[in-house]
Amino acid sequence: MKAILKKLITMIITLFIVSFLVFLAFSVIPGDPALSKLGTQATPEALEALREEMGLNEPFFTRYFTWIGSFFTGDMGTSYSYGIPVSELIMDKLPITLVLTGIALVIMMVFTVLLGIYAARHEGGIIDRILMVVNQIIMAVPAFFAGIIICFVFGLILKWFTPGAFVSYEKDFGGFVAYLIAPAVAIALPKCAMASKLLRSSLIEQGNMDYIRTAYSRGNTTKGVLYRHALRNAMIPVVTFWAMAYTDMIAGSVVIEQVFGIPGIGRILLTGISNRDYPVVMAIICLLALFIIVANTLVDLIYKWIDPRMRDNG
Amino acid sequence: MKTKRRLILLVSVLMTLTIALSACSGDKEDSNASEITIGIPQDIEDTLDPHKILAAGTKEIFFNIYEGLVKPDSDGNLNPAVASDYKISADKKVYTFTLRDGVKFHDGSTVTVEDVKFSIDKCADTSNGEPLVAAFSNIENVAVVDEKTIEITLANPDSDFLSYMTTAIIPASNDKADSVAIGTGPYKYVSRSPQENIILARFDEYWGEKANIEKVTLQIIADSDMIVMNLRSGAIDMFCRVSAAQAAELSGTSYKVLEGTMNLVQAMYLNNAVAPFDDVRVRQALCYAVDRQEILDFMADGQGTIIGSSMYPAFGKYYMEELSTYYSKDIDKAKQLLADAGYADGFSFTLTVPSNYQQHIDTAQVIVEQLKDINVNAKIELVEWDTWLSEVYSGRNYEATVVGVDASQLTASALLKRFNSEAGNNFINFNSKAYDTAYANALAGITDEEQTSYYKECERILCEEAANVYIQDLACLVALSDRYAGYEFYPLYVQDFSKLYIVE
Numbered sequence: 080m081k082a083i084l085k086k087l088i089t090m091i092i093t094l095f096i097v098s099f100l101v102f103l104a105f106s107v108i109p110g111d112p113a114l115s116k117l118g119t120q121a122t123p124e125a126l127e128a129l130r131e132e133m134g135l136n137e138p139f140f141t142r143y144f145t146w147i148g149s150f151f152t153g154d155m156g157t158s159y160s161y162g163i164p165v166s167e168l169i170m171d172k173l174p175i176t177l178v179l180t181g182i183a184l185v186i187m188m189v190f191t192v193l194l195g196i197y198a199a200r201h202e203g204g205i206i207d208r209i210l211m212v213v214n215q216i217i218m219a220v221p222a223f224f225a226g227i228i229i230c231f232v233f234g235l236i237l238k239w240f241t242p243g244a245f246v247s248y249e250k251d252f253g254g255f256v257a258y259l260i261a262p263a264v265a266i267a268l269p270k271c272a273m274a275s276k277l278l279r280s281s282l283i284e285q286g287n288m289d290y291i292r293t294a295y296s297r298g299n300t301t302k303g304v305l306y307r308h309a310l311r312n313a314m315i316p317v318v319t320f321w322a323m324a325y326t327d328m329i330a331g332s333v334v335i336e337q338v339f340g341i342p343g344i345g346r347i348l349l350t351g352i353s354n355r356d357y358p359v360v361m362a363i364i365c366l367l368a369l370f371i372i373v374a375n376t377l378v379d380l381i382y383k384w385i386d387p388r389m390r391d392n393g
Numbered sequence: 394m395k396t397k398r399r400l401i402l403l404v405s406v407l408m409t410l411t412i413a414l415s416a417c418s419g420d421k422e423d424s425n426a427s428e429i430t431i432g433i434p435q436d437i438e439d440t441l442d443p444h445k446i447l448a449a450g451t452k453e454i455f456f457n458i459y460e461g462l463v464k465p466d467s468d469g470n471l472n473p474a475v476a477s478d479y480k481i482s483a484d485k486k487v488y489t490f491t492l493r494d495g496v497k498f499h500d501g502s503t504v505t506v507e508d509v510k511f512s513i514d515k516c517a518d519t520s521n522g523e524p525l526v527a528a529f530s531n532i533e534n535v536a537v538v539d540e541k542t543i544e545i546t547l548a549n550p551d552s553d554f555l556s557y558m559t560t561a562i563i564p565a566s567n568d569k570a571d572s573v574a575i576g577t578g579p580y581k582y583v584s585r586s587p588q589e590n591i592i593l594a595r596f597d598e599y600w601g602e603k604a605n606i607e608k609v610t611l612q613i614i615a616d617s618d619m620i621v622m623n624l625r626s627g628a629i630d631m632f633c634r635v636s637a638a639q640a641a642e643l644s645g646t647s648y649k650v651l652e653g654t655m656n657l658v659q660a661m662y663l664n665n666a667v668a669p670f671d672d673v674r675v676r677q678a679l680c681y682a683v684d685r686q687e688i689l690d691f692m693a694d695g696q697g698t699i700i701g702s703s704m705y706p707a708f709g710k711y712y713m714e715e716l717s718t719y720y721s722k723d724i725d726k727a728k729q730l731l732a733d734a735g736y737a738d739g740f741s742f743t744l745t746v747p748s749n750y751q752q753h754i755d756t757a758q759v760i761v762e763q764l765k766d767i768n769v770n771a772k773i774e775l776v777e778w779d780t781w782l783s784e785v786y787s788g789r790n791y792e793a794t795v796v797g798v799d800a801s802q803l804t805a806s807a808l809l810k811r812f813n814s815e816a817g818n819n820f821i822n823f824n825s826k827a828y829d830t831a832y833a834n835a836l837a838g839i840t841d842e843e844q845t846s847y848y849k850e851c852e853r854i855l856c857e858e859a860a861n862v863y864i865q866d867l868a869c870l871v872a873l874s875d876r877y878a879g880y881e882f883y884p885l886y887v888q889d890f891s892k893l894y895i896v897e
Contacts, residue, residue, distance in 0.1 A: 110779035114787055122817045124523050126787065161587050162439030162571065168587060227618075234626055243432075243614065243623030247586060337616045340623065342589035346615060350436065350588060355779055 090372045097368040098150070098361060102143050105357055111135070112159050112355040133159065146361065156358035160350070165362045168347065174248060176336070176343035178256065180328045182263035183270075187324065190271045191317065195278025200305070202283055210275075217272040222331050226265040226338040233261060243340045262339040266331055270324040277320055281313040288312075314385055322378040326371045427895055428608035429877060432620060432629040436588055436613050441574040443561035444516050444525045449799065449886050454611060456887035457593060457604075458499075459561035459576035462490050462509065465803055469709060469884040471555055474601075475504055475562045475577055485550035485839065488558070492541045497598040498564050499574075499581040506537045511565035513545065528557045551836070552844060553804040579604040579891035588613055593890070604891035605879070617751075624648055630874040633888060636751060637693035640870045648872050652696060653882030655869040657797030658703050658808065659753065661744070661760055661862040664792055666822035669742075674734040676859035680720035681727035682767045683862055688759045692752065696868035702852040703798070703808050705866040707884030711805040711848050716856045727767045739768025742792040745785055748775040750796070752867055757795040760862070786820050797867065799886050805848040806836070812855060821861060828854045 113129040130136050137145075149156065155165035198207045217225075234242035240261050246254040285291060286309060294304045333345030344363060351359035437451040443459040446452055464474035473479065477493035496504040517529035524530050531554070534546040547554060567575050574582035577600070580593040593609040612629055614620055621642045623629045635643070640650040661679070663670040670676055685699045698706055701716030731737060746757045754775065761771045771793070776784065785791040800807035810816060813832055814824040828851060835847035856863070873880055879892045 108780075109783050110777065111783045111787075114782045115779050122523065122527075124817075128523075158439070160436070160439055163587075171587070230619075230622055235622065241628050242626045243612070243619060243628030244626065245589070247589065338619060340612075340614055340616070340619060340628075342586065342613070346588045350615065353777065353779065 086376055090369070093372060094365060094368055095147075098147060098365050099143065101361055101364050102139075102146070102357075105355070105360070106139055110355045112357060115355045146358075150362070150365065155362040158351075158359045159356045160354045160359075161356075165358050168359065169344070169362060169366070172342065172344050172347050175259075175341060176329065176332050176345065178248070179259045179263055179336075179341065179343060180266070180325065180332055182256070182259055183267040183328050184321075184325055186263055186267040187271045187274060188321065190267070191274040191278055191321075194271075194275035195282065195317070196305070196310070198275065198279040199282035199286075202279075207279075214272040214276050217268050218276075220269060222266050222269060223334045223338050225268050226262060226335050229261050229265050230338065245340055245342065258339075259341070262335050262341060265338075266328050266335050270328065274317055274320050274324065278313060278317045281316050282309055285309040285313045311385060315382065318381055318385065319378060322374055322381075326374050329367065329370065426607045427605070428610065429606050429631065429890075429893060429895075430610045430612050430629045431890070432614045432623060432632040433591075433611050434614060434617065434634075437585065437591055437611075440571045441582065442570040443563065443574075443576065444512075445571070453886050453888045454591070455561075455574075455576075456578075457580040457609075457890050458574055458578045458582055459563070460578050461559040461561055463555060463558045465556075465559060465883065465885055465887075467881040467883050467889070469707060469803055471559070471803065475509070476558075479555070479558075481555065485552045485554070486547045488545045488547070488554060489538070490543050490545070490558070492543070493600060496577055496600045497596075498577055499596055500564065500567075501598070502564060502566070504562060504564075504577060506540055506543050508565050509543050509562055510535050510537055512560065512562045516560055526557055526560055528554065529560075550839065552838070552841065553802075553806055556802045556804045559802070580609060588615070602891070605894035606890070609890050624872055624874075627874075630877060631880075631893075632872045633869075635870050635872045637696070637868075637870065640872065643872055647875050649875055651871040651873060651880055651882075653869045653871070654698060654705065654707060655797065655867040656705055656707050656884055656886060657799050657867055658700060658705060659756060659795070659797040659864045659867055660703075661757070661793055661795050661864065662798075662821050663861055664789065664822055665824065665860065666789070667792055669734065669736060669740055670792065672734045673858055674730045675736065676862075677720070678727040678730040678734070678767060679764065679769070679862050680859045681723045681730065682769070683720075683760055683763050683864075684722040685864055687763070688756055688864060691759050692755050693868045693870075696870075697865045699865050700863050702856040702863060703812065703861075704805070704852050707866075708800075708803075708805065708808075709884075710845055711852075713849055713852050716852060719856050720859075724766050731767060731769075739770065741770040741772065743774050744771045745774050745776055745781065745791045745794045747778045747781040747794075747796060749778045753795045753797065756864055760795070786818075789820055789822060795864075801886075803885060805845075805851075809835075809848060809851050809855075812851070812860065823855075823858075823860045825854060825858060825860075828858075 113126055113133055113135060134142065146156070155169070157163065158165050158168055161168060194210060198210050201207050230242040233239045240258060245258055248255040291304055291309055294308050332343060333349055336343045336345040337349065347359060348363045350356070351363070433450065433454070435450050437454060438446055438448045440446060443455055446455060460474045462474060462476035462479070463471040466472055473493070475493060475496050476490040478491040480489040481487070490509070492504065492506060492509065498504060513529070513532070513535050516525040517532045517535070518524060519530065528551070531547050531549055531551055532545060533548045536544045536546070538544050561576060563570055564575055567573055579596055579599045579601070581596045583592040583594050585591045590613060591611040593611070595604045595607045597603065614623055614629070620632055620635060621639050624632060624643065625646055634655070635650070643650060663676055663679070665671060689695050689697045689699065699717045701719045702713065704712050706712050731739065744757050744761065746754050748754070757773050761773060764771050781794070785794050798808070809832060811818045811820070812823045812828060813819060814829055831847050831850040831854060835844050835851065838844035838847055855861070869882065871880055876896055877893055878896050879894045881889055881892050883889065
């Protein structure tokens with residue numbers, strides 16, 4: 080109970096700090112949402128009227144506390160550039176980003192386990208070496224570059240999918256999921272490479288431990304030892320990495336959404352920043368921060384499930 | 394342990410199957426409706442109210458949805474639209490419009506004189522300060538004569554007034570104009586999804602020649618690197634304003650690249666209020682040092698039109714071609730002018746360029762190289778568009794910038810008004826008594842010849858005073874799939890989708 084309370088307080092403080100910093104950053108950088116709306120047709124009178132209407136003439140702290148007050152009561156305000164409630168906008172776009180990163184997560188987990196175990200079991204073998212080299216290369220490739228290559232090879236040459244032909248999930252869910260596979264692969268690839276390398280070395284390390292020798296001496300088979308004993312322990316650093324990688328993927332989807340023309344949260348965030356659409360940017364960043372905090376808490380819980388020794392003292 | 398493993402296996406098999414199966418079902422739905430998907434670089438604005446729209450990118454699309462009493466065509470003429478006829482009194486103070494019979498709004502109702510009066514009154518309303526259409530502050534009275542006729546009386550004669558009657562006519566009954574788009578144009582608004590697309594459908598009860606294609610999807614492509622990829626993959630059929638490099642990448646594909654002009658005055662705009670640009674000799678020296686042809690060659694293989702003042706060729710009678718050769722490259726003369734102004738050893742300045750416009754960045758880079766010949770060192774500073782608007786355009790806190798300025802109406806004043814010393818949007822701080830007088834005379838002019846000659850005088854002053862280093866009206870390249878044809882260039886910043894058709 081105490082632990083949960085502690086977590087909750089940390090979460091609120093973190094949110095406060097994040098939101099304050101973002102708000103501060105926006106009032107420091109040049110650019111004015113009212114002017115951004117009016118563009119080159121702006122006249123001083125029209126600008127002043129719009130600033131007043133948007134509440135931009137209020138002092139910094141007044142604006143901040145008004146915003147944070149309504150945020151905690153669930154009102155995220157109205158988007159400057161779309162004129163619809165921010166919550167509606169986010170609810171509309173969130174499923175896209177969640178499905179995208181969800182697919183990427185599944186791809187990453189499946190391939191990490193398969194490749195990691197294979198490489199560890201055949202340590203030093205030719206496949207293991209090739210995997211290591213390929214891993215090095217993939218690790219060095221940023222997701223957006225992988226995205227462009229995937230678009231070019233699988234989209235334009237092999238024609239497995241049509242780059243840019245995103246289908247909305249409301250219209251055709253199957254087509255929507257199908258379109259997201261290629262970008263999900265692009266996000267998952269670098270993470271997959273890192274995670275499988277981690278699992279491999281972690282497994283090899285476990286293999287040299289005393290308890291494994293004991294397990295063998297009890298007459299267990301190689302397979303049994305590997306899956307029932309070594310894997311369980313070897314998974315702990317990998318799960319931590321997965322959690323970090325997933326939050327990273329959410330953040331990284333900003334770039335990949337741009338490359339594949341996916342109108343998700345990242346796209347909204349990016350255009351929000353360039354249009355100085357504060358309500359949208361603030362809400363998304365705070366939600367991302369919240370998400371990362373929650374994800375970290377979940378990892379703690381998963382540890383306890385994998386390793387019973389961690390269960391009591393949390 | 395066994396059951397758990399089985400469960401994991403089951404889940405992963407199910408997941409793979411779902412993904413695989415949904416990939417198969419993702420085939421396009423079959424429909425016989427003719428449609429086209431057009432890529433646009435940014436989302437449209439929040440409001441759908443045609444009188445409140447400000448962004449050029451939104452206006453050019455809404456040209457298909459809304460119409461005024463008159464409507465521009467691709468030759469720059471104003472043709473009757475919602476009105477079938479108009480009369481202008483000899484003193485240019487009374488404009489009488491006759492409504493066209495049976496013009497329908499997208500909601501099926503018929504356009505009445507009340508709707509016209511409502512729309513004009515709404516844009517002339519000064520209760521919130523400035524009227525929505527600045528030129529409407531001149532309106533003295535809008536009178537409904539009979540159920541087909543409306544008469545607009547102006548306080549002062551204005552021969553440009555007709556071009557403002559392109560202002561959209563919307564139904565008086567629509568009290569949610571911000572979110573419900575009802576116009577009279579060849580296309581009606583169907584839906585939008587932020588950062589994804591905007592969908593338009595043909596309006597079958599349109600009064601004029603109906604559009605050819607039934608459904609237009611405007612797909613937002615925020616990343617300019619993906620334009621060519623999306624064209625080649627077939628995700629979009631058309632993209633307006635591709636760069637010369639992108640056009641080159643499309644050669645040999647099933648896309649044709651059409652060439653027109655952008656209708657922008659691209660120039661190195663100089664802040665006339667800061668040293669050394671407050672000295673006319675320095676400004677002239679820069680004009681003599683810049684080789685415009687070289688810029689055109691570098692940027693787009695020579696495509697584009699060199700200009701010499703704030704006017705571009707699409708304006709027809711107002712455009713003065715002779716000004717484009719007023720300054721030809723002459724390094725000696727430039728050096729002499731600089732020496733006279735006391736800058737024999739040259740000087741340095743910062744050239745602020747908005748980072749989202751590659752064509753302006755390219756031009757700036759060539760200018761920087763060319764100015765080195767006269768010992769002038771320019772340093773390019775790239776800024777975000779938003780920063781540009783607040784620092785350069787609104788704050789006038791800059792030395793020089795390269796950008797393009799467009800005209801919102803087909804009138805010379807749309808381009809020339811801003812150089813009045815008192816104009817609120819005179820971002821270059823141009824200050825010339827002669828100019829102010831000539832511009833005032835143009836506005837007060839009764840005959841068309843008189844006005845045109847004063848506007849031309851304005852242009853000549855801008856050129857001779859070297860208000861800015863005028864460069865070009867950029868080439869506008871439109872990529873269109875060869876399954877479609879009928880694209881027309883306008884002398885205004887608009888896109889007309891109604892003329893597009895599918896090639897059989």
